Amino acid sequence: MLEGYNRMIGLLDSAQKRRGMLAICMMFVTGALDLAGVASILPFLAVLGNPDVIQTQPLLSSTYNALGYTDSAAFLRFLGVVVFVMVLTSIAVRALTFYLMVRFSRGVVLTLANRMLAHYLSQSYEWFLGRHSADLSKTVLAEVNQVVSHSISPAMRLIANAIVAILLLGLLLWLEPVGAVMTAFIIGGLFGATYAFLRKRLLAIGQDRKLAVRERFQITQEALGGIKEVKLLGLEQSYEDRFLGPSRRLARHQASLALVGEMPRYVMEALAFGGILLFILWVLWSNNGALEAVLPTIGAFAFAGLKLMPTLQGLFRDIAQIRFGRAALDELYDELQSAHAGDRRTGPRVAPMGLDREIRLEAVSYQYPGSDRTAIQDLSLSIPAKTSCGFVGSTGAGKTTVIDILLGLLRPSDGALLVDGVEITRDNMDAWQNTIGYVPQTIYLTDDTIAGNIAFGVPADEVDRKIVAKVGKLAKLDEFVDKLPDGYDSVIGESGVRLSGGQRQRIGIARALYRDPAVIVFDEAMSALDTVTERAVLEAIDALQGEKTILTITHRLSTIIHCDQIYMMKDGQVVGHGSYDELIDQNSGFRALAEAAE
Numbered sequence: 001m002l003e004g005y006n007r008m009i010g011l012l013d014s015a016q017k018r019r020g021m022l023a024i025c026m027m028f029v030t031g032a033l034d035l036a037g038v039a040s041i042l043p044f045l046a047v048l049g050n051p052d053v054i055q056t057q058p059l060l061s062s063t064y065n066a067l068g069y070t071d072s073a074a075f076l077r078f079l080g081v082v083v084f085v086m087v088l089t090s091i092a093v094r095a096l097t098f099y100l101m102v103r104f105s106r107g108v109v110l111t112l113a114n115r116m117l118a119h120y121l122s123q124s125y126e127w128f129l130g131r132h133s134a135d136l137s138k139t140v141l142a143e144v145n146q147v148v149s150h151s152i153s154p155a156m157r158l159i160a161n162a163i164v165a166i167l168l169l170g171l172l173l174w175l176e177p178v179g180a181v182m183t184a185f186i187i188g189g190l191f192g193a194t195y196a197f198l199r200k201r202l203l204a205i206g207q208d209r210k211l212a213v214r215e216r217f218q219i220t221q222e223a224l225g226g227i228k229e230v231k232l233l234g235l236e237q238s239y240e241d242r243f244l245g246p247s248r249r250l251a252r253h254q255a256s257l258a259l260v261g262e263m264p265r266y267v268m269e270a271l272a273f274g275g276i277l278l279f280i281l282w283v284l285w286s287n288n289g290a291l292e293a294v295l296p297t298i299g300a301f302a303f304a305g306l307k308l309m310p311t312l313q314g315l316f317r318d319i320a321q322i323r324f325g326r327a328a329l330d331e332l333y334d335e336l337q338s339a340h341a342g343d344r345r346t347g348p349r350v351a352p353m354g355l356d357r358e359i360r361l362e363a364v365s366y367q368y369p370g371s372d373r374t375a376i377q378d379l380s381l382s383i384p385a386k387t388s389c390g391f392v393g394s395t396g397a398g399k400t401t402v403i404d405i406l407l408g409l410l411r412p413s414d415g416a417l418l419v420d421g422v423e424i425t426r427d428n429m430d431a432w433q434n435t436i437g438y439v440p441q442t443i444y445l446t447d448d449t450i451a452g453n454i455a456f457g458v459p460a461d462e463v464d465r466k467i468v469a470k471v472g473k474l475a476k477l478d479e480f481v482d483k484l485p486d487g488y489d490s491v492i493g494e495s496g497v498r499l500s501g502g503q504r505q506r507i508g509i510a511r512a513l514y515r516d517p518a519v520i521v522f523d524e525a526m527s528a529l530d531t532v533t534e535r536a537v538l539e540a541i542d543a544l545q546g547e548k549t550i551l552t553i554t555h556r557l558s559t560i561i562h563c564d565q566i567y568m569m570k571d572g573q574v575v576g577h578g579s580y581d582e583l584i585d586q587n588s589g590f591r592a593l594a595e596a597a598e
């Protein structure tokens with residue numbers, strides 16, 4: 001339990017720790033005011049039972065005289081008003097505490113979710129290769145809520161309620177030590193035994209809840225992400241069935257937790273009722289049946305018991321919730337502790353380092369994390385500035401890995417990436433990456449205008465229209481855009497103009513060109529295009545020859561016919577190098593590829 005508390009504190013920043021302390025204090029004040037309400041009943045009941053106590057009890061008689069009362073009925077009314085005001089105040093403070101608590105917990109959800117997302121985004125690209133994106137979404141969107149509602153909030157209530165319970169028990173002890181000790185033993189024993197019995201089970205269902213939530217995220221992402229295949233293969237029912245399993249488990253565990261939290265209440269109500277009856281009889285017997293003498297004690301005991309019951313019930317429910325929430329808390333905490341930060345770009349955009357002479361890979365090897373073989377072995381190559389270079393090879397040859405190394409997304413396990421003779425390290429990585437424009441196989445379009453999509457990531461009011469028009473022309477996008485009623489302001493994406501594959505690809509090229517990079521990487525960018533569209537896109541690329549350094553990886557030889565040099569790859573190594581014609585002459589593997597493509 002203590003370790004759990006330490007972990008929760010570790011998740012909060014210092015302002016939240018302060019606010020959390022304030023909320024706990026307020027919860028305690030609420031409890032204490034409740035207690036004061038109970039205590040204020042005492043004199044009221046005493047006077048109600050026997051008005052003579054006004055004279056015999058020193059505190060009552062001095063108040064009575066100080067306030068100038070002459071009539072005990074009027075004084076009783078005054079005591080009634082005092083009790084009522086106490087109760088009202090306690091209700092008002094309770095409402096304020098509730099508000100503070102809600103604000104605090106929502107605030108923690110907000111900042112923790114942001115912190116989690118920032119933490120993920122700051123991980124290296126390599127780190128993401130071993131992760132399932134549904135899992136990361138789950139932690140940011142669901143687990144943060146879970147940790148706040150089932151760990152942090154109950155833990156705070158627990159502290160405040162524990163103090164109130166101790167005070168209430170103290171009051172009972174003062175009123176009637178034997179009865180109080182018996183009450184503490186019976187109720188404490190009941191809760192203790194129930195918790196001991198359920199401890200392991202609570203932890204287990206908390207763990208399985210986490211797995212069920214993960215499965216739900218994965219199934220949803222799979223079904224909606226691959227909707228085309230799901231529809232074509234008629235997999236709707238199968239996904240619905242798969243989703244039902246974890247959903248049922250989740251519902252069952254939540255219901256179990258709610259039941260566990262409430263369980264002792266029913267037994268306790270029966271016990272408390274019987275206990276109070278027994279207590280009255282016992283107090284009467286020990287006072288020889290003088291009811292009015294013991295009425296205040298019985299009344300206060302009953303009231304304090306009435307308050308103590310929900311407090312202890314709340315304590316038990318919170319302990320059960322914390323146990324149930326432990327799996328999610330541990331996951332979030334470990335997640336924040338484990339992965340290292342450092343790949344995050346902060347501050348203003350660094351100026352591109354540019355490229356004057358060459359990009360060079362020197363004896364580079366790369367092994368994917370968790371893989372037992374090297375994807376790239378001892379690879380050396382040189383790409384002069386302002387030339388074009390193609391990478392070909394069958395699937396699994398290592399083309400993507402080489403490009404990811406050139407992009408600085410993967411760090412060589414051995415060897416180095418040099419740009420104009422300078423090794424690319426963590427320190428100059430931003431400047432190198434800002435030198436590159438990247439065109440992937442599938443262009444990710446946002447629900448924005450064409451101009452917004454070209455100037456991807458630039459705030460709308462900072463988009464440079466002249467550059468948009470210039471790169472649009474270079475990417476051969478202008479013919480299509482000129483026909484649209486709103487031109488570059490036409491909205492595309494989910495709610496706008498539908499685009500063909502070639503048009504998407506040309507938006508991708510314009511996007512890569514927007515920041516005027518010295519290097520452009522085409523990563524299978526033509527694979528999904530038909531040959532006519534490919535030719536049109538290639539014309540756009542041709543226009544860049546001699547201006548930019550162009551790197552292309554592809555399966556299709558037609559894409560790289562005009563490249564200045566081509567690297568043919570196999571099993572992570574270069575097995576052929578030269579111009580298209582040279583390779584056709586000299587490399588049988590390349591010839592076979594070319595023949596297969598015809």
Ligand SMILES: Nc1ncnc2c1ncn2[C@@H]1O[C@H](COP(=O)(O)OP(=O)(O)OP(=O)(O)O)[C@@H](O)[C@H]1O
Nearest residue numbers: 129368371375393394395396397398399400401402
């Ligand atoms: N994330 C990964 N984890 C482990 N091994 C990987 C990973 N990605 C690729 N590999 C392995 O590295 C080798 C090179 O893969 P790479 O993706 O670079 O080839 P490629 O030539 O680009 O293939 P394709 O044309 O199919 O994209 C392959 O053997 C592949 O199985």
